[in-house]
Amino acid sequence: MNEYEGTVTTETDELITTHMPLVGHIVRETMGRVPSHVSRDDLTSAGLTALVLAARAFDPDRGVPFDRYAATRIRGALLDELRSVDWASRSVRRRARDLAETRSQLANVLGRSPNVAEVAQAAGLSRDEVAANDDDVSRAQVLSLQGSTTTPIEELVPTRAPSPEELLEHAERLTYLREAIEELPERLRGVVQDYFFAERPMADIAAELGVTDSRISQMRAEALTLLRDALNHALEPSLVRPTGKTGGVAQRRRESYFAAVAARHASGARSVSSPLGAAG
Template structure:
């Protein structure tokens, strides 16, 4: 504990001792934070922010206030790390806004055309180039990787709770993970390959496109289509009111979606009957991705 550091007559030495003796605290807070944020967040960036805050805390610390330095520094370090996360999350918020625009446009066109629109059609409807839509969908897909690992779409502030999740929240989280694994398994084969290879095996889009004999743009479209299906499949089981209709009621596209939702529900019922855990339910996709 830093309050037991031997005093030094040299202020510079005392200052350095205060910092070096408390550096492990930065590592502890960073490790604690990394367990609660998306995998794309850089550990090095958080560590750098934490160490900078530690140095600033040592400069500003006033022992006469009676607050132990470690407690004071921990508050400054956590604040700096949260600021760093917020600076990352601004992109996530803009990505989510673009995701809503793309989704609304794609849903509207699907309903009007009776089929999934092409990237060019979506681009034309939004007044964008095909390249801009593809780039936006790449950003959206990266932002949704967290969802594919069973987390929420909440902001990073909400992903760093001050209290442990309740048993009810843990059970709900577990159920969502199981449904997600089952929904991936029930995707049409080519969409399932795209999801498994892109998100779990982390293969480049160009490699997946070459394997399936399609263009990179088509892979981007398939990935977006799969994410919409996965979202709606989970909602169909957990929040039916959130499922948005696609195409004409009773039409071919609508029937395919309903058949897919029914398959996910049937697989989940079988998993529940057999008492499968989320790891067992998702073993197929992870094994294939590996």
């Protein structure tokens, strides 16, 4: 019984890790069809969650390839995410911009992301006001998708299958993704593994780490940003977004992380090629 359960878990995890690039592919194509202020991280999170659920529900006896089944679930999740966005009031959008600028300025000075108390003090607001605005922004996504495009929402998510060239690109991204996850700071890596692979409730992860649910949500977003930027740094450098003060602590930490991922990748490439060289 235990051996069977272990096999199922291993096979499920393999489906998840192998098909993570499929999420990136569908999200990337979707981002090309929606307004620029749609959150890539939110779509990626929705897609990864759908992938996990698809892997756990997959029944190979039905004769449907997993990639096709998973793609359907992922597209459905992205549509749900896009449908969920609401109008944000002008005041929410205005305050969101002000708070974003305040956070950016504080990050440059502090060399790290400021906490709610620091943002509130700098903005002349109470902590509750900052938290409430963040919550409004999170729910509303600071956009109205239907108000900014006349395209039916179902047409915003691509339906075609990846080409062979794209599948090769996915395989390369998968390798980097695995390495990038391994090089994440311990707590962020744990959140990624617990939330996306073990499918643990956010509340359970928060309780184990002794933090709030919102902090786990922030850590998840931070991890996804690092993973995205690590992959872009290796494969599409022009897409890496600058953050923090140039040469600051936050920037140096990011560069150190990118270097660690690159070193792990180079080490893996050498370990693969060494047996061939020895055989020759």
